[in-house]
Amino acid sequence: MSWRITRPRAKADIAVGALGSAGAVALVTAAVGLLDGWIPVLSLGALYVFAVLLASVMWGLAFALPVAVTSMLVFNWFFLPPTHTFHLKDGENWLVLMLYLVVAVVTSELAARARRRAREAEQREREAALLAEVAASLLTGRPVTDELDGIATRAAAVLGTPHAWITLEGEAEVGPDAEAFPLEAGGRTLGFISMPTPEPIDERVVQRFLPALSSLLAVALDRQQLEQDVLEAESLRRSDAVKTTVLRAVSHDLRSPLTAIAAAASGLHNPALDLSTEDRMDLVETILEESTRLERLVSDLLDISRLQAGAAMPVRELWSVDELVGSALDELDDAETTVSVPHDLPPVEVDAGQAQRILVNLLENAHRHAASAAGVTVIAAPIGSETVMISVHDDGPGIEPADTESVFEPFWRGATGAGRSGLGLAIARGFALANSGTLRVGKSNAGATLELTFPTGRSKPEDAAG
Amino acid sequence: MSSGLVLVVDDEPQILRALQTNLRGAGYEVITAATGESALVEAAMRPPDAVILDLVLPGKSGTDVCRELRAWSDVPVIVLSAVGDERAKVAALDAGADDYVTKPFGIDELLARLRAALRRTGQPLEPVVAVGDLRVDLEKRAVSVRGEAVQLTPHEYSMLALFARNVGKLLTHRAILREVWGPQYGSESHYLHVYVSQLRRKIEADPTRPRYLLTESGAGYRLVEPS
Numbered sequence: 001m002s003w004r005i006t007r008p009r010a011k012a013d014i015a016v017g018a019l020g021s022a023g024a025v026a027l028v029t030a031a032v033g034l035l036d037g038w039i040p041v042l043s044l045g046a047l048y049v050f051a052v053l054l055a056s057v058m059w060g061l062a063f064a065l066p067v068a069v070t071s072m073l074v075f076n077w078f079f080l081p082p083t084h085t086f087h088l089k090d091g092e093n094w095l096v097l098m099l100y101l102v103v104a105v106v107t108s109e110l111a112a113r114a115r116r117r118a119r120e121a122e123q124r125e126r127e128a129a130l131l132a133e134v135a136a137s138l139l140t141g142r143p144v145t146d147e148l149d150g151i152a153t154r155a156a157a158v159l160g161t162p163h164a165w166i167t168l169e170g171e172a173e174v175g176p177d178a179e180a181f182p183l184e185a186g187g188r189t190l191g192f193i194s195m196p197t198p199e200p201i202d203e204r205v206v207q208r209f210l211p212a213l214s215s216l217l218a219v220a221l222d223r224q225q226l227e228q229d230v231l232e233a234e235s236l237r238r239s240d241a242v243k244t245t246v247l248r249a250v251s252h253d254l255r256s257p258l259t260a261i262a263a264a265a266s267g268l269h270n271p272a273l274d275l276s277t278e279d280r281m282d283l284v285e286t287i288l289e290e291s292t293r294l295e296r297l298v299s300d301l302l303d304i305s306r307l308q309a310g311a312a313m314p315v316r317e318l319w320s321v322d323e324l325v326g327s328a329l330d331e332l333d334d335a336e337t338t339v340s341v342p343h344d345l346p347p348v349e350v351d352a353g354q355a356q357r358i359l360v361n362l363l364e365n366a367h368r369h370a371a372s373a374a375g376v377t378v379i380a381a382p383i384g385s386e387t388v389m390i391s392v393h394d395d396g397p398g399i400e401p402a403d404t405e406s407v408f409e410p411f412w413r414g415a416t417g418a419g420r421s422g423l424g425l426a427i428a429r430g431f432a433l434a435n436s437g438t439l440r441v442g443k444s445n446a447g448a449t450l451e452l453t454f455p456t457g458r459s460k461p462e463d464a465a466g
Numbered sequence: 467m468s469s470g471l472v473l474v475v476d477d478e479p480q481i482l483r484a485l486q487t488n489l490r491g492a493g494y495e496v497i498t499a500a501t502g503e504s505a506l507v508e509a510a511m512r513p514p515d516a517v518i519l520d521l522v523l524p525g526k527s528g529t530d531v532c533r534e535l536r537a538w539s540d541v542p543v544i545v546l547s548a549v550g551d552e553r554a555k556v557a558a559l560d561a562g563a564d565d566y567v568t569k570p571f572g573i574d575e576l577l578a579r580l581r582a583a584l585r586r587t588g589q590p591l592e593p594v595v596a597v598g599d600l601r602v603d604l605e606k607r608a609v610s611v612r613g614e615a616v617q618l619t620p621h622e623y624s625m626l627a628l629f630a631r632n633v634g635k636l637l638t639h640r641a642i643l644r645e646v647w648g649p650q651y652g653s654e655s656h657y658l659h660v661y662v663s664q665l666r667r668k669i670e671a672d673p674t675r676p677r678y679l680l681t682e683s684g685a686g687y688r689l690v691e692p693s
Contacts, residue, residue: 288572295570315684320663326674327681339674343667347660353552353684 017059021067024051029074041079045096048075049103056108064104072100123158127209130154131216138220144168147220155213156195159205164195168221181210185218238308253297257290264290300423303357304410307430314351314435318457321345321380321388324352328359336373337363341380348388349457354431358439361424362392362450369396369448387453395447404441428452469493470515470584475505475531476546477523485518488573494580502526506534509541516584517543518576519563521554529558536562542583544576552684559638559685566636566685582634595630598692600669600678602630611669621646622665629679629689638686662687 028051032044048071056064075096076086133154137147148166156164166183168191180194193210264283267273275283306312322341329337348355366376375395383389399407406412408429411422425439432439432452442449472494474485479500486496497512499505502523509517517535521528528545535543543563547555555566564586565579593605599612604627609616618626624646629637639658643651662681666673677692 291570317659318657319659322674323659323663323666323681326676327683329675330680335675341674347663352659352681356683 013059017055017063020058021051021055021063021070024054025067025070025074027051028071029078032075032079036079042096044079045075048072048100052100052104053107056104057111060112061105061108064108065101068100068104072096123205126158127205127212130158131209131212134213134216138216139223144217144220144224151213152193155193155209158209159195160202161195164193166193167191168217181206183210183214183217185211185214188218190214190217190221254294257294257297260290261287261294300427303427304423304430307427307434312354312431312434314354314431316349316351316435318347318349319352319355320347321390321454324348324350324355325359325378325380325390327352327356328363331356331360332363332367334363334367336376337367338374338377340378342382345380345382345388346385346456348454350435350437350454351431354435355454358428358431358452359390359392361428362452365424365450366392366394366396366448370394371396371447375447382456383453386456388456390452390454391442391449392452393444393447393449397448398444398446399441399448407441408439425450468495471495471497471512472580473497473499473505473508473514473517475499475502475517475523475528476520477501478520481520485573485576488577492577502528502531505531509535509539513539514541515587516580517541518546518580519543519558520546521551521558522548527554529554529561532558532563533561540587542587544579544583546571556638556640556685559636560640564635586632586634591631595633597630597633597678597689602626604630609669616668618665618668621661622668625661625665626669626689629687633689633691636682636686636688642686 025048028047032041032047035044048068051071052064052068055067073086077084134147134151137150138144145168148168152164152166155166156162178194178196180192182192183190193213264286267275267283268280322339322345325339325341328334329339363376363378367373370376372395377393378390379393380388380390408425410426412426429439432454435454437452437454439450439452442451469492472489474482474489474496475498476482476485477500482498482500486498489496497508497514499508503526505517505519506526508514519528519531523531526534532543532545535541542565545555545558545563545566546569547558547566548569559566564583567576567579591604593603595602595604601610603609607623607627609618609623609626625642628642628645643658662679663673666676666679669678670676678689680688680690682688
């Protein structure tokens, strides 16, 4: 049996207990006084058991014992002959006093035990609730490190300390007033939970609760590690695929213009060759054309590898659609395309360079497939208030329904094998997505339509208006 | 007779050689430097009429050279930039470079930029600037296109006047914002583009195919004589 009083009582608790006990004794005394004369006074003494019971259940043995002794003395003073003395005429009265004391001790121990059980049940319930909560939060897939502070705060509540902190891997953070407990699971130390020492910590709670918490953390950490491994393997696989496509392009697409340049230049360089001025100009033109092709290919490869590595990093600003379309037409020296952009179209929020790249690639693609130079149209229109659609249409043979997605694959050349590098549409879609836009093949009765959408920008600040 | 002295700064010997040959062929006298430090020394010893400056140099970068050069010289500077150097290009323009050419470039393009830059220097500013059919009267603050007066808002006019005082010169977003809206602006290129397209609707026949006010993607705008 333990009589341990775990915490020093607060002054307020003592005052309430003392006043309550005194009140209980006074009340019973008044009741006995009222009933005196009707009922034999000695049997009325049993009423004081209520006061002792009340004190022991409410405030514990520390109050029940004084109540028992006081009750005995008061009963003796007021009601037992000779009254108004503490002298006991009858030896039986000692028996009554002893009875009060035994009742006090037994009930207060029973009450204390019930209280302890209830507290322990509550404590276990808190621990179970916390573990369930921790399990749930660790299984959401968020990084464990993001959850640690929340778990530590809740663990502190369970352990009964004002705050606690968890450190994974490495040394525990222990200040002069803190104590660290290792979090161990499966024979390895995951980290430490530390808490300030002034508060006494219940060893049993620590021994019961920490292993459960550690096991949960171990599971979550292992799961996180596995996920990371899977991601790394996936990104390695993807970068491998990029390398393969780049190598394929380099071996074929870069080599042919280089071969043409080397052949033309060495021809010009060779004094033994008898070349007319016309021949020389031809060779020079070959060099110029092929170096342009090389340059386009190199920048395409750069774009596609940036996009596949997720490194497009658009700098998005407000641009009017006519300006974006205009700069693309300007780059292509394109005077044939029919353009229809309404004047009241809201500006779009995109990276101008990337938007220009998209439009140039779409226009080039359209002109390559168009039946005539004048067969390409660009139409812009709002879709709701937050999107603008720019459709690029050509009057060529159109795109097979089966190919509406594969045209956006890098190095896809289709049945005709046409195209600059097979990267144009892949780059266009990549940049569209990087700018929160979309690019897909639209429905059209004749020819092909590619539909590009861009998000509209926030409305311009009027205070800066002219 | 030489058309001028050009300082070419690039750390690639092949590019230096090609540029030197072509510029000599076009009648320029050429001095070369392979680093930013030696470029500043050369420019101080024999002030050139124009500088062609690679952005990516070992040691002192092209942008640094630009900034230090501007501390004591107004010589026109044309920077050479590659795809992917956009930020450095804009930084160099903001640091005082006059124009840029993107690598790989044709020599025709470089020579045209060089001629334009040389032409602009030492030209007195006329009170009425005429570019094609566009007339900007800087004294009366009046603008007309094909003989018809155009109504502009104060900001549109300030913007057009700035372009008119710098015909042919590339103006960066930052430079335009500071000149027109004030020194506290500089990074709000957000709505600058929208105002430029409003201005275009008033002065261009077809705003999607501008002939006067051209966009230099990612860098700024330029008012040009229509071709």
